[in-house]
Amino acid sequence: MKGFPDARPERWLGALALIIISLISLGNVITRYLTGGSFSFTEEFSVFLLVVLTFAGASVALRRNRHIRIGFLERALPLKYRRALILFQALGGATVLGLITWYGGKMAWQEYQWESLSPGLGLPQWWYLVWLPVLSAAMVWRLCQQTADRLTGRLTDEP
DSSP, X not given: OOSOOOOHHHHHHHHHHHHHHHHHHHHHHHHHHHHSOOOSSXXXXXXHHHHHHHHHHHHHXXXXXXXXXXXXXXXXXXXXXXXXXXXXXXXXXXXXXXXXXXXXXXXXXXXXXXXXXXXXXXXBTHHHHTHHHHHHHHHHHXXXXXXXXXXXXXXXXXX
């Protein structure tokens, strides 16, 4: 496979989250230096954007085959057993990410129904939580792409 497989939406989302975190943190530092006070929203937004950045980055790393994995056993196995191991790895990852997607979606839906508000700014809590199932579902999709590429030989773990 030439170059890296692309995960453009996640790359853009991660870059945007990082830019916004940088700008609001810089603005908060300048404001604190000049006035002795700080913006009330920076911590709440920064934590939310760090979660978005983490999941977007993990999705990009998954698509580019950059998550840590011990490939010694995989490389030592014959092809048919290697494929079975790749499928087992994918099933394990999809199970965990599927649970995160399901329960994250359930939690976001409950927060929407209860009309819960964030403690700092009083914004609807589901605005923050909906990104968890969305980005974990994106990771499931990237895992499927990566698994297909690994099974067809378009992507290898050779050092």
